[in-house]
Amino acid sequence: MEQNMKSNHKYGIGAFAKLTGVTERALRYYDRKGLLAPSSRNEHGHRFYTEHDLLQLQKILTLKYLDFSLEEIRSYLEKPEVDLQHSLAAQYEMLLQKQRQLERVMETISRMKKLLDGAGKVDSNLLLVFIHSIQHEELQQEWLSQQMPASVVEAIFMKGMSKEARLEQEKAMIAILLQLKEFYQQGKEPTEPVVMEKGAELVSMLEGLLAPIMGELTEQERAQLEELGEREGMMDPFLFPNAFTQDEELYFAKVFEHIEALKSITGGERSEG
Numbered sequence: 001m002e003q004n005m006k007s008n009h010k011y012g013i014g015a016f017a018k019l020t021g022v023t024e025r026a027l028r029y030y031d032r033k034g035l036l037a038p039s040s041r042n043e044h045g046h047r048f049y050t051e052h053d054l055l056q057l058q059k060i061l062t063l064k065y066l067d068f069s070l071e072e073i074r075s076y077l078e079k080p081e082v083d084l085q086h087s088l089a090a091q092y093e094m095l096l097q098k099q100r101q102l103e104r105v106m107e108t109i110s111r112m113k114k115l116l117d118g119a120g121k122v123d124s125n126l127l128l129v130f131i132h133s134i135q136h137e138e139l140q141q142e143w144l145s146q147q148m149p150a151s152v153v154e155a156i157f158m159k160g161m162s163k164e165a166r167l168e169q170e171k172a173m174i175a176i177l178l179q180l181k182e183f184y185q186q187g188k189e190p191t192e193p194v195v196m197e198k199g200a201e202l203v204s205m206l207e208g209l210l211a212p213i214m215g216e217l218t219e220q221e222r223a224q225l226e227e228l229g230e231r232e233g234m235m236d237p238f239l240f241p242n243a244f245t246q247d248e249e250l251y252f253a254k255v256f257e258h259i260e261a262l263k264s265i266t267g268g269e270r271s272e273g
Contacts, residue, residue, distance in 0.1 A: 119178055
């Protein structure tokens with residue numbers, strides 16, 4: 001008799017929320033979504049819940065804990081005869097995929113934090129482009145491998161370096177690019193010594209990566225690179241989005257042109273001597 005009275009006990013929404021630890025707002029939301037309708041309402045529309053509703057809520061919270069979507073939860077509640085054991089196996093595989101995705105995202109963020117360590121405040125748009133490049137790095141390599149010799153692609157992505165050495169090299173390059181961007185924003189001329197010095201550092205790094213393999217290329221591979229350089233808009237705009245504005249890119253180009261011109265002059269003087 002006492003047990004029967006307990007099972008017939010009704011809880012207002014506030015009391016039911018306090019009993020279950022679920023907010024009133026969530027209970028109303030579950031009602032609207034067709035997951036948990038109160039057992040009854042009074043003439044004023046106030047919701048009342050019973051022990052049966054408590055069991056139903058426990059099912060909802062358990063399935064939610066297992067990361068089932070609300071749509072999947074509703075489907076199960078409507079058809080409880082469905083094989084939950086089979087659903088759990090499928091859910092486990094889905095969670096494994098999510099776990100791997102989260103691990104990749106965390107690795108990307110960790111790498112980006114290390115690359116920008118000490119770089120100061122970085123423009124959000126530029127930061128997103130950097131993250132995009134890390135995210136699609138494998139696709140970038142595949143795409144470039146179809147356009148140029150494999151040895152050049154390996155050099156660009158520093159395949160011969162340790163993970164730590166590559167990180168330091170990339171960090172140094174990004175720092176120089178950010179510094180050149182700042183010089184542009186400060187209105188410094190491309191020919192100013194401090195600008196040329198930074199540009200020369202980047203050129204030296206790039207030459208250090210590419211010079212060792214350039215001498216080993218066949219004539220056919222050299223011709224392939226030259227043809228690639230002559231194409232307009234040859235890079236896939238999705239895989240290789242512009243990290244800088246058009247004006248900034250023109251500024252960088254002028255810096256590198258002056259450096260190349262200076263190298264030609266100084267190289268010529270040395271050969272004459």
